[in-house]
Amino acid sequence: MCGIVGAVARRDIVPVLVEGLKRLEYRGYDSAGVAVLNGDIKRVRRVGRVAEMEAGVRAENLQGEIGIGHTRWATHGGVTEPNAHPHVSQGLIAVVHNGIIENHEEKRQYLRQLGYQFDSQTDTEVIAHLVHHYYLQNGDLFLAVQQVASELTGAYAIAVMAKDQPGVLACARMGCPLVVGLGEGEQFIASDISAILSVTRRFQFLEDGDVAEVRHDKIHIVDRNRQPVERKLHVSDLSLTSLELGSYSHFMQKEIHEQPKALADTIEPILEEGFSPALFGAAAAEVLPKVEGVLILACGTSYYAGMVARHWIESIAKLPCQIEIASEYRYSETFAKPNWLVVTISQSGETLDTMEALKFAFSLGHDKSLSICNVRESALPRASNLVFYTRAGAEIGVASTKAFTTQLVALFALAATLAKLKGQLSVDQEKQHLDALRLIPGSVQHALNLEPQIKLWAERFYSKHHALFLGRVLHYPIALEGALKLKEISYIHAEAYPAGELKHGPLALVDQDMPIVVIAPNDALLEKLKSNMQEVRARGGELFVFTDLDSHFTESEGVNVIRTPRHAGVLSPIVHAIPVQLLAYHTALQRGTDVDKPRNLAKSVTVE
Known part of the structure; x- marks a missing residue:
């Protein structure tokens, strides 16, 4: 590296x-x-x-x-x-x-x-x-x-x-x-x-x-x-x-704020084409209709994007989806699944573990592959049958931000395209999903406008030594991503759990010195999530809740609330990624760490 x-x-x-x-x-x-x-x-x-x-x-x-x-x-x-x-x-x-x-x-x-x-x-x-x-x-x-x-x-x-x-x-x-x-x-x-x-x-x-x-x-x-x-x-x-940095203090700050444009640029061809195989390259019209399942290989932040995608692929396209950490998959005793599409996700397209995992998949007999990547002509796209290039632009900060959210857009387009090819997506449903994508850049800008409030939270976070992030189903990967960002650049130890798992062990960690960040969108699981939050309050834990504008949350002692835009449906993870990025960034600033170049880390992981 x-x-x-x-x-x-x-x-x-x-x-x-x-x-x-x-x-x-x-x-x-x-x-x-x-x-x-x-x-x-x-x-x-x-x-x-x-x-x-x-x-x-x-x-x-x-x-x-x-x-x-x-x-x-x-x-x-x-x-x-x-x-x-x-x-x-x-x-x-x-x-x-x-x-x-x-x-x-x-x-x-x-x-x-x-x-x-x-x-x-x-x-x-x-x-x-x-x-x-x-x-x-x-x-x-x-x-x-x-x-x-x-x-x-x-x-x-x-x-x-x-x-x-x-x-x-x-x-x-x-x-x-x-x-x-x-x-x-x-x-x-x-x-x-x-x-x-x-x-x-x-x-x-x-x-x-x-x-x-x-x-x-x-x-x-x-x-x-x-x-x-x-x-x-x-x-x-x-x-x-x-x-160049321009008017920003750090590349991470710049790249967080570039997300509305990066997302709009990545969404543009999808709005033009609809959910079409053409989005994924010339061979996609032949390859994608034969797909009977999806295997996702990725590392780090890209792995969390794949976790969200698994829910989309299974719920929208009704296809089985398996996700593997690339560095582990290449050493596993597994087998090829006929007509499964191997999807690799990498910002740089040069992540060695992911590249080697793809080679391993080929050696097993997989012959259908798609790369989701931000860098043209990098190794993974060249090695793959199909490619979707995100349009995030250059990402310099070590902690990935705009690459992550644009990867989510690409993966949603894949899920919807497979659903359409499998007869699982009606014309009306396609229009609804395209309309929802059209609104995402604006919703992300709305989330960015919450920065002053998030900065105040960071002033209370920076002296902590540990933090816990909670989410459910689609938003559990966003909790994981929030915990990763916080530990990457602020060096605060952070973990993430599905909120329902609290009582199965992590609740033992909760006390007044452990801030709990909750991703709480206004979806079908909101009431259950509120019950999980009560378990935290009963043990003296302080809650920091990112919820939606249209959810019914009130602040109270030990419960702090910031409202993101109205619930974005299945695309909600994209919007909720923004506040956890900002929280990590401003906490790191308060701690005086090197935001763009955190210790022991590098941007492109080209070694095993």
Whole structure:
């Protein structure tokens, strides 16, 4: 879960590397470093944020026309300068790496027998020494990296340069994202197009097994069989302003407030097409009518979106639906279900656990797959038969917000489309669902307008050490999401339970120091939920209730109420996601934590 950037040009590229690392800091921020060729390999590394490294770059007046940079999320070895990238072998080879090399111990032992010394605890230094070993044999960096790539086991994206080949970068990808940016007489590489969007809008996405030689005036790519290949050229329409904070204090705040537009943009094609297979790609008209069940694979926040979707698919489409945590599914003893659709959900489209889970599903015999993703041309969409791209725009904050709510829209569209194909959705019902979707951006804006009230709640939350979130059926996943957001960015321990489970154990935790957040929409379970709330009040717990405008709740001692818009029916989870996001955000502000870069976490989880 690290960020890589590189460039080869006929100008000083250090400013490009530093700016690129700033834009990649969401991928890791334990340490950062750059290395350039300027006669010798010149390197600056610092523990901490990119700003610390940038100060070092200025102090040393670092300059060069070819270079690589890295921002790290520690896996092998602690957060120390010797473990920071780039790693250098014998003053000749410099390497940056994202991912985990599973056979690094075996290779380390082999290299020690060859006389190599290790200065770090990382698996990456193994790559540097292996490249050096093969480079001495053939004198060709591109060939040396191909040889090394063929021997590595695990997931990686690597970029390499050699002291005596000053016009060449070599890079390779297996399981971790890597993109090549095409300029005029200069070329770039990065983990994410956002890192180099200021210098080019033309990109080639490397595929698993690819090794590329990047020079000023050409790019040469070979596949895993070492055969020359051409990768499709993509021109990005992503705006640089979408990557800037603007008037907001944090990216999380910005992205919470961007949700009305993100939802409207994601809903637009659904309103135009209706609930049609065309929403999911050219092959969907053939694939979706054959679907007899749905298997959802996802992690974290995306998993909670899948939990909501399971209710929609079973209640609207009348199809069985199974949801699995991707990192667990790939190690389970299970079997393929004929004519089930495998749905993967991922903001980045590069989540390694989800990608590996999809491969496992294919190995079992599943052959129908749909990716719901926010990043075009990422790995999961490329590996899937069908795709629905959410239109959330760039999401930089580590804690996902607008990606989650737009995923819910996509999943609802899938449920309704399957229902229509199975004869479970009448014309009138389709119109009602489309009308409800049309109202969602406005309802979300209404929920955002509650921010001043939620901020006051946060002032009472920030000193707490624990919190409990409750919801029922469709809204239990929103309780889970609220608890996740709170612990992610405020570091308050939080748990979520179906409200009916209180008496089966969690009630033992309730006392006057345990705030209880309740998702209480005006639905058929409201009265039962009120009974669950009385169980809390009887034990001295204080309730913080998010309910609907048209529900009958009154505040009283120990019962605090904030009213969201009128009940949005089956789409209510989308609206109720907003207040729990805001509560987490403002609680974190009160506690003084780093909202966008919470400790120990990174945005794109590209390691197991």
